[in-house]
Amino acid sequence: MxxxxxxxxxxxxxxxxxxxxxxxxxxxxxxxxxxxxxxxxxxxxxxxxxxxxxxxxxxxxxxxxxxxxxxxxxxxxxxxxxxxxxxxxxxxxxxxxxxxxxxxxxxxxxxxxxxxxxxxxxxxxxxxxxxxxxxxxxxxxxxxxxxxxxxxxxxxxxxxxxxxxxxxxxxxxxxxxxxxxxxxxxxxxxxxxxxxxxxxxxxxxxxxxxxxxxxxxxLARTAALARADADALDAAAAAAFAVMTAPPASPSASMPGVVPGGVASKALASSGSSGDRRDRTQTPPGPGGAPPYGRAPTTSADDAVAPAGAATSPPGAATSPPGAATSSAGTATLPGLDVGELAALPQAVRWRVLRRAAIAAGSPPTDLTAAHVAAVDTLVTGWRGQAGIDLPGGLRATRRDGRLRFT
CATH class of the missing domain: 3.40.50.620 (HUPs)
Known part of the structure; x- marks a missing residue:
């Protein structure tokens, strides 16, 4: 030894x-x-x-x-x-x-x-x-x-x-x-x-x-490789979310279906970061740290997004999107995500963007599962006029006029 x-x-x-x-x-x-x-x-x-x-x-x-x-x-x-x-x-x-x-x-x-x-x-x-x-x-x-x-x-x-x-x-x-x-x-x-x-x-x-x-x-090597992949995907999703929720800089930027500069390419190009991007506001995982089977929250750096309109944010947590408004109840009212821009993103990045948007709107990260995100994704990739998707926290994801909203 x-x-x-x-x-x-x-x-x-x-x-x-x-x-x-x-x-x-x-x-x-x-x-x-x-x-x-x-x-x-x-x-x-x-x-x-x-x-x-x-x-x-x-x-x-x-x-x-x-x-x-x-x-x-x-x-x-x-x-x-x-x-x-x-x-x-x-x-x-x-x-x-x-x-x-x-x-x-x-x-x-x-x-x-x-x-x-x-x-x-x-x-x-x-x-x-x-x-x-x-x-x-x-x-x-x-x-x-x-x-x-x-x-x-x-x-x-x-x-x-x-x-x-x-x-x-x-x-x-x-x-x-x-x-x-x-x-x-x-x-x-x-x-x-x-x-x-x-x-x-x-x-x-x-x-x-x-x-x-x-x-x-x-298995330990797998963890290191998975962490590097997850860090890159979380960074790409954060960049895409920032672009998609930024206030319009020009008339064309607010037109449905127009991707200003290409959200997908911008996100992937600006996501070159290293180091751990795990949510610092959540309990770190460790021995005994697995949530119950079947619950499977898709944890990511997106979990650090503070709900828009929150009075305070934990140290290190991302702030609310610049274009977010706040309802009289103090919950988030995001401006909506362009469906065309979402559809152009790789699925791994898009699902992270959807999760980030739901959390920013007030959905509890620990209750938001992969099944919820997959259901919301059907509003982007499998649109058939659905009424909407109910999410934890009393939220509902809906698609209207080419935009996805969480209210």
Missing amino acids: GHPHLDVRRAVRTALADLPGGSTVLVACSGGADSLSLAAATAWVATRSSGALRAGAVCVDHGLQDGSAARARAAASALVQLGLDPVVTVHLDASRGPDGPEGNARAARYTALTAAASRVGASAVLLGHTLDDQAETVLLGLARGSGSRSLSGMAACSGSLRRPLLGLRRSVVRAALPAGLVAWEDPHNEDAAYARARVRHRVLPVLEAELGPGVAEA
Whole structure:
């Protein structure tokens, strides 16, 4: 196996190489083997940085299991002994909420991590997800059938969240755990009631046995390729949406069927961007982060579009289209999208534009599914005089006078 502790330390150094001197980072630690190994490596890197890096940690107690508060305090004590400072412990009650125990805990955890980083002025929060976690996430996304963004798995860097260990197998990370550190094993990781546990202990081992070794690595590579594709398509859709909703610059620009400069070519030409374009306002995906099967929201960067007329927008969220008006109820009234321009777009871009338009009009991103978007697309590509398509949030997509409207 080589030298696992060197591999983990190298991964941490690489993940933090772009931070300016004097930065503070926090390690999110549950007390499990993966996050403890990450914490130990981060502490080692910080102590040898000559003051260029300050490393602390945050332990989140979700309040979902008996003794969880005591375990969080024990993990915090171990982190202090590693030399991490500050060490923050947060106690939550994630038993209530609309998304079930896993979803509620995940949302509460990321909110707590962000708040803790803000309080101590941390530039980054490090998460202990491994290559195996990434492979599991890809399989769960594949089962949901929710598109390339879902297959792209977890980002190595998403806002202040960083995952240094995504390129390392779980076995390597755990082999790097220093002697004397006792890790806690979450019983949920072994509970077949959870889809991720079934993927981890049943599905992946069967795939490795039947298809040969390297399946997890192949799934992780698939995630990287899917992320690059999804980033490019999201950028093209954002560019097309911006062109199609911009105020007319000339009389010809407002004529139905006239594509000013060619929306499709403009969108594809202006979408050359890199990096993660995942919606920063949504809970990042991760272990346990799959929504229920059959729900399959087509998540994309479009989810960051603020509904037109909203009083405030989350940091980093796209603003309402320039041509959007607001109804007396405060909901969006978009000027409408030219059907001819939409039809000229590649389907992958057009569906993202339609999703973006629906979200801008006020449809909840988590409730807007691929089936909804496909139904709206029939108003563009399968027009037979339909009355319209009902969407989550009390919206209706209709086609009239060559324009698609969400009201």
